[in-house]
Amino acid sequence: MKALKLLSLAVLGMAISAPAFAAGYPEKPVTVVVPFPAGGASDMTARVTTQKMQESLGQPIVVENKPGANGSLGAGQVAKAKADGYTLIVGSIGVYAINPALYKSLPYDPAKDFDLLTVAVRTPNVLVANPNFPANNVKELVEHLKKNPDKVTFASSGAGSSDHLTAALFWQKTGTTGVHVPYKGGAPAITDLIGGHADVSFQNLGAVSNHIKAGKLKLLAVTAEKRNPTFPDAPTMKEAGVEGVEVYSWQAVAAPKGLPADVKGKLEQSLTSALNSPEVKGKFNDIGFEVVANTSGQFSEFLNQEITRWKTVVETGKITADQ
Amino acid sequence: METLSNLWLGLETALTFWNLAYCMVGVLLGTAIGVLPGLGPTATIAMLLPVTFGLPPVSALIMLAGIYYGAQYGGSTTAILVNLPGESSSVVTALDGYQMARQGKAGRALATAAIGSFFAGTVATVLLAVFAPPLADLALQFGPAEYFSLMVLGLVASVVLAHGSLLHAFGMIILGLILGLIGTDVNSGTTRYTFGFPEIADGINFVVVAMGVFGLGEIIGNLANESTRTVMAKTVTGLMPTKDDLKQMAAPVLRGTVLGSMLGILPGGGAMLASFAAYTLEKKVSKHPERFGKGAIEGVAGPESANNAGAQTSFIPMLTLGIPSNPVMALMIGAMIMQGIQPGPSVMTEQPVLFWGLIVSMWIGNLFLLVLNLPLIGLWVRMISVPYHFLYPAILVFCAIGVFSLNNATFDVYLMAIFGFLGYIFRKLDCEPAPMLLGFILGPMMEEHLRRTMLISKGDATVFLSRPISATMLVLALILLATVLAPAVRQKREEAFQEEA
Amino acid sequence: MSHVLQKKDFWAGVLYIAIGAAAFWIGRDYPMGTAGRMGAGYFPAILSVILMLIGLLSAARAIAQEGEAVGAIAWKPLALVVGSTALFGLLLPGAGLVVALIVLILVSAAASQHFRFEPKAAAGLILLVVFCTLVFVKALGVPMPLVGSWFGE
Structure with a gap:
């Protein structure tokens, strides 16, 4: 047991040792709350980014997973934390934009309770189908949906997830309907899609790109503004004739409202330089993420647009995930 | 021939000094974490994830895999020694393993678990090497309808877990199903029975319930009888299994391995069922089912083999399809992605060194586990001979910290206290907690799959019978239910019930 | 022979009925839906009724049959x-x-x-x-x- 302790100390020591040289903030380790389980997109964004940030901040950054209630549990705790720059949050489109649009009562208000720092990364969603599904492109899908209303199953990673709302947006923009089949996370939804138990789905590009390459899933369109370099043959939604379905999943960094200006400046600078470093960029590109690293002003403007947009989708589609 | 050259490639990879070292570190850490109640492989792997970024991908995965199956192994040790199942799979091991320990046969129970696990791990590794791709396709045949029927079969089987009253077995299963409802409903997003606490919006963690009901309940129960009986037998009979034991455990190990390997392939919760299914099978084929729950060696050998085989084959959907079958596998996929490897069907062809190296390392890791743990048995047995009034506060400490570390929330610690209270009440009323735990695990999945099936079939319930795999399992469930309810069996149970008293 | 109020089966029955009734009561507002599109209340309603029935059976058994007493609570x-x-x-x-x-x-x-x-x-x-x-x-x-x-x- 003693040897084991030393061993594990040594292994972990690598993670937490970092040079300490900065004056003023930060004087102690910074905690980054990820309101989702380890291994997910928010978690990966946080870990990749903070690893680099430690170098410029000169203090270790501890990633703490506080999963629960679609991310609102952890976000609520951060909203109440001290605004001293020692508690940050890395959350998803769900935490910042969809939860506020969907839930009547949330333990936080992203616009009022947070100092928005930056949108770190984004990844387009893709519309994929089981290879045996009759429609081979968006046009055929829309025709098929019109002929078979409320028949085609749309798998999603959960009620009120970004892929659920993307499907709802798609129905609203094309005047079609389908059956929403929620799963507990993206992985089981993709599994059933490959197995042919569900028909189509909007998924994050990174999560399905390998299945598309292997021919296990059929790519109908990307919900991005431009075609994706990995799949240059797949049209964008706009090219396929559907306007207004540009949807990205994004991950952003924020802190409790009221950060001292110098702390905020230091954090912004550290975030931007970390996100734009070739090493971090490369790592994100490998997993299908695109680095955004915008300013806090751009973030807050973008957030307003997103919340308005998803509120409309939720109201039009009469979507509820609340009691 | 190709398999052989692939295995050779795997051996070359796994046997390099550093990979052996990482395998060893992983297995050691895993065992230690498994032994500490509450602290599971998911939390550990999550915490170690950043460390692995600095390692080459093969070494990283070898170490993480080692933590996973090492923890499975270590978990059984705690289940046997102090009746604390930290993993859903070790609930069953605790049933007979702990009884063996109380009779002074802790060493034999631990050795049985080690040997069974090693055998199962070996067979499962070979399966993984030879049949991975076709087996993965089989897993895809399982849709919501099939999973629902599998869960039904699992629930019926859980009745067999109880050795007391049949009525209470049913009652506790339903109670477990209701507890499983707590949290957010997957289909509608509605939160149920959360009393406004966001901490349980995602449901109550299994470990919280198990630690409370088994761990705290057991401690309170033991203290209540402190003056009248000793908790552990003073005389320890043999650390190693006798020739008779070996003979007795051979068939259960074999059956458990086969059953566990098959269930492990199913990503939708199959591996979780492996140990339960094996226990049910052993009790059903046994000529003396009344010995189960009172220290039957088959009740340790079968489930332990099934559990390890299932843990091993649950890598198949992850490696061949990129589909995680449990939270640990999801983390492994996260680790692969961070290393720039896209998990999926192409891993086997594009990353043969990683694929085969990992598979061979799992066998080596199992060998490490056996070699490490057999000598440790003596130490463990000595540890539980520490007077109980020194031992139990330490157990409580590990439970409390372990449960806290699940979500880094004190809320879970309070919940565990409540379940400890309930656990003692159940014990006083002869309501066995094992079937409740199975109901708790299976309930949410069963509801989710049922509702999803009905959604996809547009309300047509005949799909359960028109799909062959699903129909077969429902028929099996019916047969099992019939044998359970048969009056002759019931009489036997009542007799056993009287004896138990 | 112990009194009904002392028997384990009786109190187990009470426990089942109490939990079943509470689950039913709290879950009464969850939408039931239909068999094809089951609502969030479908499963809870069925389960809580079954649990109450099992509770009744257990309590009835305590009245009809010999049984052990609960004994002192520690x-x-x-x-x-x-x-x-x-x-x-x-x-x-x-x-x-x-x-x-x-x-x-x-x-x-x-x-x-x-x-x-x-x-x-x-x-x-x-x-x-x-x-x-x-x-x-x-x-x-x-x-x-x-x-x-x-x-x-």
């Missing part, structure tokens, strides 16, 4: 073990791990008849606290404060 260990665990949760954020552990160990240990202060026990306590600090906080990085917020930063 209040002291029950209260101390459950209480010490809850105290640990209460003290951890404010007082920190060290204090929370000492309280948990001492209060729970007081449930045993063999509880008394002796050098061996005190050494065990210190060893356990040190072990937990090193393994859980230092090595595994579980975010628990060693000294809590009540004692300043």
Whole structure:
């Protein structure tokens, strides 16, 4: 047991040792709350980014997973934390934009309770189908949906997830309907899609790109503004004739409202330089993420647009995930 | 021939000094974490994830895999020694393993678990090497309808877990199903029975319930009888299994391995069922089912083999399809992605060194586990001979910290206290907690799959019978239910019930 | 023969009925839906009714058949073990791990008849606290404060 302790100390020591040289903030380790389980997109964004940030901040950054209630549990705790720059949050489109649009009562208000720092990364969603599904492109899908209303199953990673709302947006923009089949996370939804138990789905590009390459899933369109370099043959939604379905999943960094200006400046600078470093960029590109690293002003403007947009989708589609 | 050259490639990879070292570190850490109640492989792997970024991908995965199956192994040790199942799979091991320990046969129970696990791990590794791709396709045949029927079969089987009253077995299963409802409903997003606490919006963690009901309940129960009986037998009979034991455990190990390997392939919760299914099978084929729950060696050998085989084959959907079958596998996929490897069907062809190296390392890791743990048995047995009034506060400490570390929330610690209270009440009323735990695990999945099936079939319930795999399992469930309810069996149970008293 | 009100089966039945009724009552507002599109209330309603029925059967069995008595409840260990665990949760954020552990160990240990202060026990306590600090906080990085917020930063 003693040897084991030393061993594990040594292994972990690598993670937490970092040079300490900065004056003023930060004087102690910074905690980054990820309101989702380890291994997910928010978690990966946080870990990749903070690893680099430690170098410029000169203090270790501890990633703490506080999963629960679609991310609102952890976000609520951060909203109440001290605004001293020692508690940050890395959350998803769900935490910042969809939860506020969907839930009547949330333990936080992203616009009022947070100092928005930056949108770190984004990844387009893709519309994929089981290879045996009759429609081979968006046009055929829309025709098929019109002929078979409320028949085609749309798998999603959960009620009120970004892929659920993307499907709802798609129905609203094309005047079609389908059956929403929620799963507990993206992985089981993709599994059933490959197995042919569900028909189509909007998924994050990174999560399905390998299945598309292997021919296990059929790519109908990307919900991005431009075609994706990995799949240059797949049209964008706009090219396929559907306007207004540009949807990205994004991950952003924020802190409790009221950060001292110098702390905020230091954090912004550290975030931007970390996100734009070739090493971090490369790592994100490998997993299908695109680095955004915008300013806090751009973030807050973008957030307003997103919340308005998803509120409309939720109201039009009469979507509820609340009691 | 190709398999052989692939295995050779795997051996070359796994046997390099550093990979052996990482395998060893992983297995050691895993065992230690498994032994500490509450602290599971998911939390550990999550915490170690950043460390692995600095390692080459093969070494990283070898170490993480080692933590996973090492923890499975270590978990059984705690289940046997102090009746604390930290993993859903070790609930069953605790049933007979702990009884063996109380009779002074802790060493034999631990050795049985080690040997069974090693055998199962070996067979499962070979399966993984030879049949991975076709087996993965089989897993895809399982849709919501099939999973629902599998869960039904699992629930019926859980009745067999109880050795007391049949009525209470049913009652506790339903109670477990209701507890499983707590949290957010997957289909509608509605939160149920959360009393406004966001901490349980995602449901109550299994470990919280198990630690409370088994761990705290057991401690309170033991203290209540402190003056009248000793908790552990003073005389320890043999650390190693006798020739008779070996003979007795051979068939259960074999059956458990086969059953566990098959269930492990199913990503939708199959591996979780492996140990339960094996226990049910052993009790059903046994000529003396009344010995189960009172220290039957088959009740340790079968489930332990099934559990390890299932843990091993649950890598198949992850490696061949990129589909995680449990939270640990999801983390492994996260680790692969961070290393720039896209998990999926192409891993086997594009990353043969990683694929085969990992598979061979799992066998080596199992060998490490056996070699490490057999000598440790003596130490463990000595540890539980520490007077109980020194031992139990330490157990409580590990439970409390372990449960806290699940979500880094004190809320879970309070919940565990409540379940400890309930656990003692159940014990006083002869309501066995094992079937409740199975109901708790299976309930949410069963509801989710049922509702999803009905959604996809547009309300047509005949799909359960028109799909062959699903129909077969429902028929099996019916047969099992019939044998359970048969009056002759019931009489036997009542007799056993009287004896138990 | 023991009285009905003393029997295990009777009280188990009461427990099932109570939990079933509570689950039914709380879940009465969850939407039921139809068999094809089951609502969130479908499963809870069915399960709570079944649990109440099983409870009735168990209570009926207590009346019809011989059965064991529940016996005395061990209040002291029950209260101390459950209480010490809850105290640990209460003290951890404010007082920190060290204090929370000492309280948990001492209060729970007081449930045993063999509880008394002796050098061996005190050494065990210190060893356990040190072990937990090193393994859980230092090595595994579980975010628990060693000294809590009540004692300043």
